[in-house]
Amino acid sequence: MTGKKLSPVLGHLHFWPTLFAMNGIFFPMLIQGFAGVSRRLYDGGATYAHAEPVIGLNTLMAHSAFLLAGVQLFFVINVVWTLAFASRASDNPWESTTLEWAAPSPPLAQGNFASAPTVHRGPYDYSVPGAARDFSPQHEGAAA
């Protein structure tokens, strides 16, 4: 979309705490569910005696939710930083073989491709014997 690649460092800082916090929110819900606590209770189950043994987990879930919201900041920073400072990425930065990588980066204003690509091979031609590189895109003619 922008023709630029997000920062992997900020990506890791975003991903791992998100994974951790998501489980901090939803795994305790499984435990509460075992006890018979329903979803969508405005007071988090405080009305019911059967919720009492597990209602303390609400605190953990709330903290996890705040953490989850907080670490999304890394993503926002990543996007802003990338837009402002990152250098342009190549057309096929992941060295992949399928047709979407025939599109130029950044994308054209109109249409997908500069000229209609011709498909020369199957979609998973990696390390074709005799080829110079370990990937041969579908839209490239001779086994380059």
Added chain:
Amino acid sequence: MMDWLPFPLIASDHGGAIQRFIVITHVIMFAAFVGWGAWYIAALVRFRRKKNPTADHDGIRTSLPYLPVAIMAGLEAVLLAGFALPFWHRQIDAAEDAADVFVVRVVGQQFQWNVHYAGADGVFGRTDSMLVDDVLNTIGLDHDDPASKDDITTLNQLHLPAGRPIRINLSSKDVIHSFFLPEFRVKQDAIPGMFVPVRFTPTMTTAEFREKTGEAERDFEIACAQLCGINHHTMRGFVTIEPHEEFDAWYAAQLEQKKQYAEDDWWIEN
């Protein structure tokens, strides 16, 4: 089994079967989680970039992944054919009233549970939505109907005799509610315009429940399990399971109270 998980006590005769099903399902899910997780990590390690700087033209050809898929499919078939379908057949599809069944009506409304008992004649008095009064006659019982003479209604108080098969005819006055009795492993949506039979046999009295939990004031609860409006979370009722004699005494007392109200207050009837 699984005592370290916070399951409620089981107080109905079919509760054990539900519990087993829940536990088995989760054990399988946990095994699948561990299995797939290990597979994923093994693949990450085995095909890591350092060891495999360039792609492999052929890749790895193996039918090994079919094995866990076949195991999972088999386990799910067992769950479905061995547990879910037989249970549903026994408990819902082919369920019939026992000879000594005790029938109660429960009508959900925002945000309470109305209970209607037929009394000694076993016939529920006529109800009519035109007779509904939000304070005095929440289910619209027709007091002129002879069958309603020995009917009683309660609010959020479901008294039932212990050890007797129960059929609750569940309905709703306004929106969809869900009638949930955690300890009895009963959960059924209450739908306006429908009478849904809910069958179970309570096997534990309230007195035994209090003894087991060590909480002298503890009651079996009715919870609403379907978001039904702004006070959904307060839609709580209580179930009292008593031995026969105590239940009969409670019912007689309710009838007596109803008679007194009828005599005292001219406006309660009609």
